Amino acid sequence: MTKQQNILIIGAGLCGSLLALRMGQRGYNVSVCEKRPDLRKVNLDSGRSINLAFSDRGNKAMKLVGIEDKVKALCIPMNGRMLHDIEGNTVFAPYSGREHEYINSISRDQLNALLLDEAEKHKNVNVYFNKKCKSVDFEKTTALFHDYETKNEFIEDADVIIATDGAGSIMRQSYYLGKKFLFxxxxxYLTHGYKELSILPTKKGDYKAYKNALHIWGREAFMLIALPNLDGSFTVTLFLSYADGEYNFNNLITKERVIEFFNKYFKDALNLMPNLADDFFKNPTSPLGTVKCSPWHYKGNTLLMGDAAHAIVPFYGQGMNASFEDVVEFDKVLEEHEGNWETVFKIYEASRKKDTDAIAELAIDNFHEMKGHVNQAVFREKRNLEMTLEKHFPNEYSSKYSLVTFNVNIGYREAMLQGRAQDKAILNMLSDGKLDLKDDLKTILEKVKTATNAILEDDRIAGLKQ
Amino acid sequence: MTKQQNILIIGAGLCGSLLALRMGQRGYNVSVCEKRPDLRKVNLDSGRSINLAFSDRGNKAMKLVGIEDKVKALCIPMNGRMLHDIEGNTVFAPYSGREHEYINSISRDQLNALLLDEAEKHKNVNVYFNKKCKSVDFEKTTALFHDYETKNEFIEDADVIIATDGAGSIMRQSYYLGKKFLFxxxxxYLTHGYKELSILPTKKGDYKAYKNALHIWGREAFMLIALPNLDGSFTVTLFLSYADGEYNFNNLITKERVIEFFNKYFKDALNLMPNLADDFFKNPTSPLGTVKCSPWHYKGNTLLMGDAAHAIVPFYGQGMNASFEDVVEFDKVLEEHEGNWETVFKIYEASRKKDTDAIAELAIDNFHEMKGHVNQAVFREKRNLEMTLEKHFPNEYSSKYSLVTFNVNIGYREAMLQGRAQDKAILNMLSDGKLDLKDDLKTILEKVKTATNAILEDDRIAGLKQ
Structure with a gap:
């Protein structure tokens, strides 16, 4: 019987541990091999807490596996962006005009630990740590591992191998280097890199800045952001060019110069970060890359999922959510075609890839929005109008941000096309003086809808990709 | 003195031999290492003659090196597309409304031989054959070669290495595998592959089909094309899916089935190709891929050029022309900044990459145009109108095809943006009944210009990439 099949999952990160849980629920014999130690047992004394934005598409997966409430306990709602200007003034810009629509800050490690605990509750799921995958033989459906504990190599044989081993996926590399099919x-890479920093809690353990927001210090050529943690701290991330501009990662090489840079551009943040210079030189600078590939699968033997198939830059807060949604979409196809892996993999990729390609594009667009557009008058005017429309017509209007983040019943691609057309319609009407904001809201809504549909229709006729 | 510097060029194909000629003219000590035998000495008894589309951007380079007339002698003008429908009816669709604008069919080998002859006229240029590059050490500016004649390996040391070793570039692979910088x-790959076939001359040596056209049998899901050769033959290329559809490369495995396929879809071509089945199984099926990368250079040591930096699919007939234009653009930057290789390489990539990215996109678009759109009524109506505008307003209107192919004073990117906006304007006005083709032509031209500018302006305001 199918359910007796052995599924090997490579990587026990967020996507791999969720997938293991779901496949365990479905009754498969699941083995998961992870190169790192068990994060539940290791004392990560680096003190760095990495958080991520968790939102509705990710939550759909938590509902699927029945742990929505447990995850909610780890979440800090962020209802909007707190924009910090260079003088230290702040403006709060909500993510939606609908009160129930917000995103959350969540600890990567806490969520990963929860998913592992839940997966291991199933007797048919076994997770092995310190096992580094070295290559995958996708024709034989075997994987070669190095065991960091015994120092030995071993080969795992499975009926199906699913690689959720992240942006640097070894199985994807085996596809690429194997040259057995057109891959x-x-x-x-962006020319910018990033570095994690932190705002520590007050001595009493309180938050030094407003808790329920994603803080942004957008400075056109670079930016700083901060997301809250449950312990009262914020994880802060600096996005900066490696080589361009007066200040860049290549030339910020002394504490004095780092302080000078922050004093000039992020003075209010600097005041909250006495630990800045230490953090800056202790923490690594990492690149920002987008990975796409196709096919994701080799016949019915092997499949790439999550970041291994589609790594994106972090600016839409959708990386983890997209990987979790992968599992939901995969599960849907599996439900319909269980028993024929090749069919499952083919249909899954055919329906899913257009959406992960779209969120990759949107994530890069949002980099430019966050570091620059949010400060422009016409952009703010558009956002204010959209918040008003969402508030007054909650069932009739959703901004691009809402479509992407909260409207889980449409895919990223549809959200992107509709959202971009709306943005273009509103920005052009505002710019041409064709929207009178004193008009009644219903009239404005109809104008926006009409102009949006005209843009979509013109693109369709011109045969542009849709 | 700078001119005493040793330049190593990897690859003596079209781009490499042109570059060697130009650098020889500039006085550098140039060594070229090519993995294949000297094509001027080898009797290529496969009998396959491969031809390419040669047009104005390529010719700009021939003017630069002073061999325009010699190349012209190898050219067969193609004034338009000869469209063959499934019943064997033909329609001739010109490439331009201006008589002096046409493209040419040229033999790859004859042109390559000419460029090698011209390069070797310079004492400071030496070309070595049967030397296969195995890797490049871009930090030391050395390249490792295998000599097919002596069976030995040797290392070449140079002041500058320029790799023109094609779509499968070894130096690009060294960049990728080296992981010394963010690459x-x-x-x-397209899901289609291609196979070269031939229409042989009549016994008298005449052309069996109209000589001065690029013949197209567009069948939506696949297509056949043919370009003339000087010897009276045509080189025919079949573009077909590897795996999809009733007939595909994976299932055309018997002569009977190949004949059946051609009889059903390309009957008039089949009548000219008694040699079809033999050609089909003798010649390989090859993939169609696009390669992009960045950076093209490592410091001032090494540079990728031509297909090694930007391989494209063949549907715009611009692959060779883009590589030749690379040499023209590189030469311009070199003229201004000679003596500082890093500056030359940086400025060259900064100005050139946007254009090679654009022609890569245009080439994929043109695949869909050639196999399908050319048969659609609205597309033909647009093309007819554009030919009329070009004829009557030769200095005021150029179609996208003309902008890309003949307007050498603008780059591919500007041609793409202007051309796409024009296409969108005309297709939408035709579709909405907003263009009365009985109006006087000047009125129509103004309408097209106004609508095109409005589209460009709307895109600009919406912040779409331009």
Missing amino acids: SFSQE | SFSQE
Whole structure:
């Protein structure tokens, strides 16, 4: 019987541990091999707490596996962006005009630990740590591992291998280097890198800045952001060019210069970060890349999922959510075609890839929005109008941000096309003086809808990709 | 003195031999290492003659090196597309409304031989054949070669290495595998492959089909094309899916089935190709891929050029022309900044990459145009109108095809943006009944211009990439 099949999952990160849980619920014999130690047992004394934005698409997966409430306990709601200007003034810009729509800050490690605990409750799920995958033989459906504990190599044989081993996926590399089939692949780096920093809690353990927001210090050429943690701290991330501009990662090489840079551009943040210079030189600078590839699968033997198939830059807060949604979409296809892996993999990729390609594009667009557009008058005017429309017509209007983040019944691609057309319609009407904001709201809504549909129709006729 | 510097060029194909000629003219000590035998000495008894579309951007380079007339002698003008429908009816669709604008069919080998002859006229240029590059050490500016004649390996040391070793570039692979810097890279395959076939001359040596056209049998899901050769033959290329559809490369495995396929879809072509089945099983099926990467250079040591930096699919007939234009653009930057290789390489990539990215996109678009759109009524109506505008307003209107192919004073990117906006304007006005083709032509031209500018302006305001 199918359910007796052995599924090998490579990587016990967020996507791999969720997938293991779901496949365990479905009754498969699941083995998971993870290169790192068990994060539940290791004392990570680096003191760095990495958080992520968790939102509705991710939550759909938590509902699927029945742990929505447990995850909610780990979440800090962020209802909007807190925009910090260079003088230290702040403006709060909500993510939605609908009160129930917000995103959450969550600890990567806490969520990963929960998913592992839940997966291991199933006797048919076994997770092995300190096992580093070295290569995958996708024709034989076997994987070669190095065991960091015994120092030995071993081969795992399975009926199906699913690699959820992240942006640097070893199985994807085996596809690429194997040259057994035409493998489309791209890795694209931004010229910016990032570095994690922190705002520690007050001595009493309180938050030094407003808790329920994603803080942004957008400075056009670079930016700083901060997300809250449950312990009263914020994880802060600096996005900065490696090589361009007066200040860049290559030339910020002394404490004095780092302080000078922050004093000039992020003075209010600097005041909350006496630990800045230490953090800056203790923590690594990491690149920002987008990875796409196709096919994701080899016949019915092997499949890439999560970041291994589609790594994106972090600016839409959708990386983890997209990987979790992968599991939901995969589960839907599996439900319909269980028993024929090749069919499952093919249909899954055919329906899913257009959406992960779209969120990759949107994430890069949002980098430019966050570091620059949010400060422009016409952009703010558009956002204010959209918040008003969402508030007054909760069932009739959703901004691009809402479509992407909260409207889980449409895919990223549909959200992108509709959202971009709306943005174009509103920005052009505002710019041409064709929207009178004193008009009644219903009239404005109809104008926006009409102009949006005209844009979509013009694109359709011109045969542009849709 | 700078001119005493040793330049190593890897690859003596079209781009490499042109570059060697130009650098020889500039006085550098140039060594070229090519993995294949000297094509001027080898009797290529496969009998396959591969031809390419040669047009104005390529010709700009021939003017630069002073061999325009010699190349012209190898050219067969193609004034338009000869469209063959499934019943064997033909329609001739010109490439331009201006008589002096046409493209040419040229033999790859004859042109390559000419460029090698011209390069070797310079005493400071030496070309070595049967030397296969195995890797490049871009930090030391050395390259490792295998000599097919002596079976030995040797290392070449140079002041500058320029790799023109094609779509499968070894130096690009050294960049990718070296992991010494952030290297963005993509290889994207179409699901279609291609196979070269031939229409042989009549016994008298005449052309069996109209000589001065690029013949197209567009069948939506696949297509056949043919370009003339000087010897009276045509090189025919079949573009077909590997795996999809009733007929595909994976299932065309018997002569009977190949004949059946051609009889059903390309009957008039089949009548000219008694040699079809033999050609089909003798010649390989090859993939169609696009390669992009960045950076093209490592400091002032090494540079990728031509297909090694930007391989594209063949549907715009611009692959060779883009590589030749690379040499023209590189030469311009070199003229201004000679003596500082890092500056030359940086400025060259900064100005050139946007254009090679654009022609890569345009080439994929043109696949869909050639196999399908050319048969649609609204597309033909647009093309007819554009030909009329070009004829009557030769200095005021150029179609996208003309902008890309003949307007050498603008780059591919500007041609793409202007051309796409024009297409969108005309297709939408035709579709909405807003263009009365009985109006006087000047009125129509103004309408097209106004609508095009409005589209460009709307995109600009919406902040779409331009």
